[in-house]
Each structure stands twice: as structure tokens, then as C-alpha cells.
Amino acid sequence: MRHTSIGHRLPRIAGIAFVVTAAVFGGAGCDQVEEAVNRGGDTPCNEYIAQSDEDKRTTVTKYLENDRGSTPDATTVDAAIGAIDLMCRAQANASTPIRDADLSGILVPK
8 A cells, every 4th residue: 555645745736726726717817817917008118028029919909999999900009019119128217107108218217
């Protein structure tokens, strides 16, 4: 008979609990999680610059939707991503939200 202590089973139990939790929250609440994580125009430049291309697209789309009240077309999103990338990389203050990134922030921190 094999003897296993709770210490040997605990990682397996924790792993199973993680998988179940991920499945429940991953399948049912992707949009809710996205909303909680993505702050749109309130995203600081330093966080924005660190995002993947896909996350930048999501962030900028959300920002433009909130700012304009409608879903922007792909060309508008692409142009905004380029402008925000340029402005955020030049910001004197990395914590400037993307909605406030502009030419005046290049030399003088906001």
C-alpha cells in the first residue's frame, strides 16, 4: 500500500483548483476581465508602451469608443495607435494617460 501525505497531494489539488477556476472565469467572463484590466484612455503611457500589438489595439479602440461614443473603423484605430505610440515614447512623464499624450508633454511633464 502506497502512503501519501497531504503535502504530496496538495500541489495536485491546487493545480486542479486553478484549472477549474481558470475554466470558469476564462470562459464566462472574458469581456468582464478585459473591462477590468483595460482602462482605455486612462492607461498610462508606460503601461501602453509595454503592451502587445493586440492589447494596444484593444486599448485604443476602447479609448476611442469612450471618447467618440461609437466604434471606430480600423483605419482610425491604426492612425491613433501610431500617434499614441509616438507621443507616449516622447512623454517626459511616463505616467501620463494616453488620452493626455500630446506634443506639449514631450518637453514639459504633465
